[in-house]
Amino acid sequence: MSTATGPDWRDSNRAMWDERVPIHAASAYYDHEAFLAGKDTAAGFQADEVGDVTGKRLVHLQCHMGQDTLSWARRGAARVVGLDFSAPAVEVARDLAGKLGFGPERAAFVAADVYDAREALGGETFDIVYTGIGALCWLPDIERWAEVAASLVAPGGFLYLAEFHPLGNVLDWDTGTRFERDYLGREPFVTDAPGTYVDFGAATEHNLSYEWNHPLGAVVSALAANGLRIEFLHEFDWTLFQQFGTLQRDGGAHRQPEGTPKAPLMYSLKASRA
Template sequence: MTSGSEHSEEWIAANRAMWDERVPLHAASALYDQDGFRAGRDEIRGFEAAEVGDVTGKRLLHLQCHMGQDTLSWARRGAAKVVGLDFSEPAVAVARSLAADIGLADRAEFVVSDVYEAAAALPDKDYDIVYTGIGALYWLPDIRRWAETAASLVAPGGFLYLTEFHPFLNVFSWDNATEVKEDYFRAEPLVTDEPGSYVDFEAETVDNLSFARLHTLGDIVSAICGAGLRLEFLHEHDMTVFQQFPELVQGEDGMFRLPEERPRLPLMYSLKASRPL
């Protein structure tokens, strides 16, 4: 199992600077469509809503919440209290502004903190639901420490819910989902120093250095179970939320899949792990 704790300080500082610079770009983008969100657009995917279940009256914590649109969507779905945590102060400022704009400031709180320091930074120390959305774990140097932190914040009888891009896809190049190019069990960090963002690959940016780690599915599940949570399910999905490969085709549900004539691949996964009463 990879840990990467030896890279943590440099890793987190570089990633924070990279994300801070991209917040205005993301907030103005069509992908995040904040005007549409203010008008009522829901960010929660159908399978997430079905797997998490009714959140009415629940206290929900969203780790690595970025600009808080998923977090606030859970509040719109009835959560009594939502708390979003992110290490980017500009992202949290956008989240707080959105909460005020849509009238949810009384039920939504946003905290600036590195995820590893969440237990000390948060107003409450346990939650009915701890949620981590798509694209979060890739940026973390130490998956075991993350799992221990997340598990410590789950109240007795509560659960951790995670949905992510499937790590198996990392063996392919971004332009070809047919030829294996990379080592699935890669242990060294993935270091990138390129301008732009996933909302605009041509954007001119300055803070471009970032660090990532390709955690395997086994590492992630083992870390969560090793932190004391009980795995309820692990679902692998043949769909994803954007056109990660040119071959993917968007369906009527807005999700992307391989063409029908192609053998299916696991494009995303989701899991639920609970803390017994």
């Protein structure tokens, strides 16, 4: 089997994502028709915490098909750049940008590994470095990620991260109260199963993937070590997905039932550069 520290983890993950891009692009989950008609995927707590982006330069790391990236452009960002290691995803993002009337000077998309972002972006820095939900688990080295991400933050700018909480990632499906994995472990969680989160029954061939859990302390410490000041760290007792069997839908969120123990399921942070 491939080793987690060798190059094969990246090849496996990229093949897995590349194959799923057309499935995602055609899905009701991403609903490109609604997005093109005006759906704002950055709305909600993220928009509130990031604040006014009017006139700002924003880069979205691990942007997938670019809906969040383009939502920030719609919200007034002067320039947005989305970066993802999946070339098919970047092509979909470019197509969406064109259909929305955004030229590459306003909304550009780059196919590159996040660890190579500095070189891929030509040393450009940004007022806002944004990483959306479900991105960090695909990276083995959080310290290296923080070094690269921090280097993209311009003086006076900030990094904003919204993610699934690492504690929630290690709890059991049945109750969400028992540890099934090591919270502090560095070994990958390896899966080899068909389907995808928009269609669990999809017939897929490239199914081997590697994920890592990054403890909250590791994320915060890595950003601080690269010259960023933590402005806030928020933990939430709800999530956007049916992460455990016991979660109950509450509007657009999923929560544990009243009277049961509650774990943090998502978090967000903002870290600024002087």
